[in-house]
Amino acid sequence: MSGDGKRKRYGYLVEFADVSSIIEAARRVRDEGYVKWDCHTPFPVHGLDGAMGIRMTILPWIVFGAGTAGFLTGIGMQWWMNAFDYAYRISGKPFWSIPANIPVAFEMTVLFAAISAFIGMLGMNRLPEYHHPLFRSERFRRATADRFFIAVEADDPLFDEEKTLAFLESLGGTAIEEVED
Amino acid sequence: MGTPTAEKAAEEQIHGVPLVQGGLDFTGVTDTVCSVCERPGATKGWYISFAIASTGALTLFAMIIYLFWTGVGVWGVNQPVGWGFAIVNFVFWVGIGHAGTLISAILFLFRQRWRTGINRFAEAMTIFAVICAGVFPGIHVGRVWFAWWMFPLPYQQLVWPQFRSPLLWDVFAVSTYFTVSLLFWYMGMIPDLATIRDRATSTIRRLLYGLFALGWRGSNRQWHRYERAYLLLAALATPLVLSVHSVVSFDFAVAQVPGWHTTILPPYFVAGAIFSGFAMVLFLAVPARQIYGLKNLITLQHLENMNKIILATGMMVGYAYSTEFFVAWYSGNPYEQFTFMNRAFGPYWWAYWTMATCNVIIPQVFWIRAARRSIPVMLTVAFFVNVGMWFERFVIVVTSLSRDFIPSSWGFYWPTWVDILTLLGSFGLFFTLFLLFLRFLPMIAMAEVKNVMPQAHAGHHGGHRKEQV
Numbered sequence: 001m002s003g004d005g006k007r008k009r010y011g012y013l014v015e016f017a018d019v020s021s022i023i024e025a026a027r028r029v030r031d032e033g034y035v036k037w038d039c040h041t042p043f044p045v046h047g048l049d050g051a052m053g054i055r056m057t058i059l060p061w062i063v064f065g066a067g068t069a070g071f072l073t074g075i076g077m078q079w080w081m082n083a084f085d086y087a088y089r090i091s092g093k094p095f096w097s098i099p100a101n102i103p104v105a106f107e108m109t110v111l112f113a114a115i116s117a118f119i120g121m122l123g124m125n126r127l128p129e130y131h132h133p134l135f136r137s138e139r140f141r142r143a144t145a146d147r148f149f150i151a152v153e154a155d156d157p158l159f160d161e162e163k164t165l166a167f168l169e170s171l172g173g174t175a176i177e178e179v180e181d
Numbered sequence: 182m183g184t185p186t187a188e189k190a191a192e193e194q195i196h197g198v199p200l201v202q203g204g205l206d207f208t209g210v211t212d213t214v215c216s217v218c219e220r221p222g223a224t225k226g227w228y229i230s231f232a233i234a235s236t237g238a239l240t241l242f243a244m245i246i247y248l249f250w251t252g253v254g255v256w257g258v259n260q261p262v263g264w265g266f267a268i269v270n271f272v273f274w275v276g277i278g279h280a281g282t283l284i285s286a287i288l289f290l291f292r293q294r295w296r297t298g299i300n301r302f303a304e305a306m307t308i309f310a311v312i313c314a315g316v317f318p319g320i321h322v323g324r325v326w327f328a329w330w331m332f333p334l335p336y337q338q339l340v341w342p343q344f345r346s347p348l349l350w351d352v353f354a355v356s357t358y359f360t361v362s363l364l365f366w367y368m369g370m371i372p373d374l375a376t377i378r379d380r381a382t383s384t385i386r387r388l389l390y391g392l393f394a395l396g397w398r399g400s401n402r403q404w405h406r407y408e409r410a411y412l413l414l415a416a417l418a419t420p421l422v423l424s425v426h427s428v429v430s431f432d433f434a435v436a437q438v439p440g441w442h443t444t445i446l447p448p449y450f451v452a453g454a455i456f457s458g459f460a461m462v463l464f465l466a467v468p469a470r471q472i473y474g475l476k477n478l479i480t481l482q483h484l485e486n487m488n489k490i491i492l493a494t495g496m497m498v499g500y501a502y503s504t505e506f507f508v509a510w511y512s513g514n515p516y517e518q519f520t521f522m523n524r525a526f527g528p529y530w531w532a533y534w535t536m537a538t539c540n541v542i543i544p545q546v547f548w549i550r551a552a553r554r555s556i557p558v559m560l561t562v563a564f565f566v567n568v569g570m571w572f573e574r575f576v577i578v579v580t581s582l583s584r585d586f587i588p589s590s591w592g593f594y595w596p597t598w599v600d601i602l603t604l605l606g607s608f609g610l611f612f613t614l615f616l617l618f619l620r621f622l623p624m625i626a627m628a629e630v631k632n633v634m635p636q637a638h639a640g641h642h643g644g645h646r647k648e649q650v
Binding site for chain 1: 353
């Protein structure tokens with residue numbers, strides 16, 4: 001909240017009725033050079049990543065790393081428990097032989113990788129999030145049902161009260177509104 | 182080609198039947214799915230079903246308390262059959278739990294878009310079936326207060342679990358499977374929970390659904406990572422689902438008992454698991470779509486596709502049954518040969534032939550298109566497949582143990598009333614959880630269904646593009 005008693009502006013929100021219009025509009029916002037903006041859609045719209053210029057996430061590498069850690073944990077745990085700390089002699093077999101240890105190592109790989117995919121996705125998306133300024137908008141409640149939105153933040157370096165509004169109005173949305181922070 | 186009907190038929194032949202019918206748009210899909218969990222009270226049928234199911238669940242709890250209080254002697258298990266109903270039920274429920282992940286993960290990787298109508302259902306079923314399965318290994322150990330010995334925890338005796346035992350692999354496989362399925366199910370549900378949150382009219386609903394929606398707002402930067410995470414989970418769950426029932430089959434295959442000690446068991450168990458799981462999905466989806474008016478989203482085409490999978494996996498199971506006989510004969514091993522003759526013509530012949538009839542013969546009606554598209558026929562087949570698959574596990578567990586190597590150590594296993602009520606009670610627990618799911622959670626993955634609708638693609642004008650089924 002700023003000092004002048006008026007609530008700070010979060011940005012502008014433009015509503016679209018269908019997929020083609022939001023993809024077109026997203027391309028124009030991207031080409032205009034805005035950086036602090038986002039599209040909000042009820043389902044992942046194909047082609048929107050490209051239209052927004054989103055770069056590939058590093059999530060797969062996190063998952064790969066966690067999977068590797070899971071495998072090593074699985075192998076290491078079994079070696080520690082059955083071959084080193086409390087060595088079992090089973091059917092005259094050597095204390096340490098890999099094949100019998102593969103199933104558990106595999107399960108640990110999948111377990112670590114899956115948990116990291118879930119937590120990594122939430123973490124990079126900054127979820128869970130208790131509140132977001134966009135939730136103030138009554139109209140925005142349809143973003144999870146059947147409407148498509150573009151939100152441009154006031155923090156964007158290109159943001160200008162008049163010019164940005166005029167530009168967003170030219171995108172051909174079905175409604176536009178100002179959202180308070 | 183002149184009439185509209187003929188034109189429609191030709192269009193469907195070329196482009197496939199549309200996945201969502203009845204002219205529903207995004208708003209329509211949202212309304213159809215959300216209205217089920219938004220109505221103020223449940224239907225009368227739901228209350229009656231819930232009363233029956235929860236009575237069953239309470240019976241299960243009562244039987245477990247009785248078992249803990251008195252000891253495993255209340256069951257029919259004894260020498261030589263130490264694995265009775267508990268292990269039969271465990272394998273049965275884990276098997277049911279395979280269809281969910283198969284539909285969500287494997288069909289996702291194969292880009293079978295028709296899965297979107299049924300995947301939420303099937304995933305929920307997986308979670309609840311694995312919960313039912315998880316009850317049995319825990320309670321069958323006899324001294325349940327030592328059940329935690331199954332986990333690699335440090336304690337004062339300084340002894341670790343023995344990792345050469347397939348029973349320990351099972352602990353890891355089943356608990357990993359449950360965790361990953363739960364993550365997959367919950368993650369898929371986050372956007373839909375946000376939809377219900379945003380439609381909520383009361384504060385309490387907004388708060389509760391909002392809590393589990395984690396503040397999801399459909400941002401495309403979030404969707405980008407979400408979709409990648411979903412793909413990764415699918416890719417991880419695919420080998421996992423194949424591994425879990427393989428590991429369950431190792432419990433048998435690694436033992437020396439005739440009829441168990443074979444390499445065919447892992448693929449045979451996996452095929453059987455998919456077979457029974459699909460039958461259970463069908464058995465649940467058909468009444469639900471009828472009662473909740475979801476016929477435009479779970480169409481006859483979805484059901485027919487599932488029936489085709491049931492037919493295919495049923496044939497695989499039948500092939501495995503005959504291969505077992507062939508290998509028993511070809512091996513020249515008299516114990517193996519005796520075991521299989523004993524299965525078909527010994528004291529448990531009725532279990533064997535129930536299994537063969539239900540799993541191999543009855544699903545053959547699905548060669549006929551009209552049968553694949555008939556609701557009464559598919560419900561009947563699904564019922565018998567589940568009966569047959571339970572008997573398959575009974576045949577494997579009981580016949581092999583009751584007559585293994587030395588005739589002097591043979592015995593006959595028969596369940597007690599506690600065994601039977603525990604089995605029935607596990608169905609009660611399963612249906613209780615499932616009914617709660619139907620009442621309170623979005624039973625169709627709305628965001629995914631919207632994604633496969635023609636309107637979801639840029640350049641869509643007036644319905645020319647149809648998704649392939």
